[in-house]
Amino acid sequence: MAGKISIGQYxxxxxxxxxxxxxxxxxxxxxxxxxxxxxxxxxSYIIAIxxxxxxxxxxxVPFLLILKxxxxxxxxxxxTAGLNIFLTDGTIVLFEYKFIQITKEGLQFASLIIVRLIxxxxxxxxxxxxxxxxxxxxxxxxxxxxxxIIGIPSHDIAMIMTIALSFIPTLIDEMEKIMKAQISRGxxxxxxxxxxxxKSLLPILVPLFVSSFRRADDLAMAMESRCYxxxxxxxxxxxxxxxxxxxIFFGFLFLVIVIINIV
Amino acid sequence: MKKVFCEKVHYDYTYFSDEKEKTIKALKxxxxxxxxxxxxSILGINGSGKxxxxxxxxxxxxxxxxxxxxxxxNTSQDETIFEVRKYxxxxxxxxxxxxxxxxxxxxxAFGLENLGIKPSEIIxxxxxxxxxxxxxxxxxxxxxxxxxxxxxxxxxxxVLAMEPKCIVFDEPTAMLDPVGRKKIMEIIKKLKxxxxxxxxITHFMEEAIESDRIxxxxxxxVEMRGTPVEIFTQVEKIKSIGLxxxxxxxxxxxLKKRGITIKEDILTIEExxxxxxx
Numbered sequence: 388m389a390g391k392i393s394i395g396q397y398x399x400x401x402x403x404x405x406x407x408x409x410x411x412x413x414x415x416x417x418x419x420x421x422x423x424x425x426x427x428x429x430x431s432y433i434i435a436i437x438x439x440x441x442x443x444x445x446x447x448v449p450f451l452l453i454l455k456x457x458x459x460x461x462x463x464x465x466x467t468a469g470l471n472i473f474l475t476d477g478t479i480v481l482f483e484y485k486f487i488q489i490t491k492e493g494l495q496f497a498s499l500i501i502v503r504l505i506x507x508x509x510x511x512x513x514x515x516x517x518x519x520x521x522x523x524x525x526x527x528x529x530x531x532x533x534x535x536i537i538g539i540p541s542h543d544i545a546m547i548m549t550i551a552l553s554f555i556p557t558l559i560d561e562m563e564k565i566m567k568a569q570i571s572r573g574x575x576x577x578x579x580x581x582x583x584x585x586k587s588l589l590p591i592l593v594p595l596f597v598s599s600f601r602r603a604d605d606l607a608m609a610m611e612s613r614c615y616x617x618x619x620x621x622x623x624x625x626x627x628x629x630x631x632x633x634x635i636f637f638g639f640l641f642l643v644i645v646i647i648n649i650v
Numbered sequence: 651m652k653k654v655f656c657e658k659v660h661y662d663y664t665y666f667s668d669e670k671e672k673t674i675k676a677l678k679x680x681x682x683x684x685x686x687x688x689x690x691s692i693l694g695i696n697g698s699g700k701x702x703x704x705x706x707x708x709x710x711x712x713x714x715x716x717x718x719x720x721x722x723x724n725t726s727q728d729e730t731i732f733e734v735r736k737y738x739x740x741x742x743x744x745x746x747x748x749x750x751x752x753x754x755x756x757x758x759a760f761g762l763e764n765l766g767i768k769p770s771e772i773i774x775x776x777x778x779x780x781x782x783x784x785x786x787x788x789x790x791x792x793x794x795x796x797x798x799x800x801x802x803x804x805x806x807x808x809v810l811a812m813e814p815k816c817i818v819f820d821e822p823t824a825m826l827d828p829v830g831r832k833k834i835m836e837i838i839k840k841l842k843x844x845x846x847x848x849x850x851i852t853h854f855m856e857e858a859i860e861s862d863r864i865x866x867x868x869x870x871x872v873e874m875r876g877t878p879v880e881i882f883t884q885v886e887k888i889k890s891i892g893l894x895x896x897x898x899x900x901x902x903x904x905l906k907k908r909g910i911t912i913k914e915d916i917l918t919i920e921e922x923x924x925x926x927x928x
Binding site for chain 2: 520521552553556557606610612613614615620621622623624625
């Protein structure tokens with residue numbers, strides 16, 4: 388099964404967004420999220436959403452695929468919306484029953500929160516849909532490089548991410564093997580209460596943990612034997628560079644922010 | 651021409667059990683000499699110290715006593731350790747635990763990036779080494795989608811790309827099926843023909859037959875050394891160590907015991923057939 392799992396959710400098509408420097412996309416998500424949480428006017432929201440729409444359109448990723456990523460946060464969305472509807476104080480009361488009160492302000496606030504959340508998830512999943520995991524790690528390494536002065540090991544962080552990514556399928560495979568071994572000895576993972584089921588996961592996690600350590604030891608040795616010594620004198624096969632498209636992209640972003648501030 | 655040279659190498663493992671420090675003497679004064687371009691097999695049962703010895707050959711372990719020289723460089727010196735590792739590559743048993751990188755190409759680039767080689771040269775070397783292990787069409791694949799044998803071939807390509815003069819194989823076929831095993835042996839023989847020094851640590855006698863010289867380890871010491879014929883004709887001694895002899899040698903040995911006149915230095919099926927049809 389693990390063989391069929393693809394790491395990340397990269398959607399392989401050729402588009403202007405795919406070709407962008409991963410750093411640009413990463414910075415865009417960061418800026419977009421900050422902007423999203425700092426705007427209050429409905430008109431600003433509309434502009435932000437339109438800009439997101441344009442980027443989604445140029446990325447050539449099917450919209451349905453992006454919507455799928457919203458599935459995971461459906462519960463959080465309903466929960467926060469519910470809280471906001473019922474707990475926001477307001478002057479214009481639309482509905483009242485005993486202590487429950489729904490106000491116009493509450494509804495407005497809840498809908499803004501939902502829009503925010505949706506835009507947040509869409510923007511971040513667009514990043515992983517259009518960027519290969521390896522490109523992302525390179526981007527993070529390069530973006531964190533200036534922080535090396537204050538002692539943040541940017542290369543090490545990126546290497547850890549790379550290894551984690553490449554070992555996900557191996558570990559899933561391993562987990563399935565352990566699960567089968569435990570099932571064959573009479574373990575039951577499917578029935579019982581939630582607590583019982585969580586408890587029955589323990590005999591899987593412990594061996595998985597132990598074997599991961601053994602793997603880590605082997606891997607460290609294999610890396611050392613291939614002359615690994617951190618980022619001392621290290622070259623890069625796939626380097627990333629800012630291109631003309633990246634400057635256009637940043638221009639577009641700048642424009643959006645300016646418009647939001649004017650309106 | 652002695653490119654790999656070990657003298658009186660000692661190595662201990664320390665571990666804690668019942669809150670007491672215990673020591674296992676893994677290597678007890680091993681001497682080893684390997685010439686350039688030679689194919690040497692190291693045999694031995696589990697715990698005989700053969701893997702420990704292998705890890706001394708590219709400086710992963712440093713001898714507690716004694717010295718290891720690789721291409722004239724002492725492996726105990728930290729400043730030159732990367733020269734040693736560049737000269738002597740290593741393939742491990744578990745193919746899953748030595749692939750770094752989410753796609754095949756990235757894994758092979760890993761070693762080259764460590765050496766600080768230019769991107770254009772890296773791409774050239776990736777293609778060349780993948781070609782050599784017949785894995786070029788898997789260049790963009792995820793390692794997890796490959797079979798064990800294919801993964802092991804990717805590992806070999808990764809080491810090969812660094813252009814080592816010597817490669818140590820630490821039980822490379824132990825986790826593979828017979829088809830994968832055969833392929834790996836073919837590649838090893840091909841590398842030997844190219845002039846690369848091969849050190850093969852193995853459990854399979856059929857693989858050891860192919861080598862120029864065999865070293866049998868037992869309990870941290872070198873028990874026997876010699877050509878495959880010299881080693882495997884000493885059937886009783888081999889068995890007393892806990893090892894097997896190749897199937898055909900065993901048959902010849904048993905036939906001889908029954909009083910049938912047959913040559914004793916038979917190692918392969920071809921030789922057996924030739925002898926029986928005489």
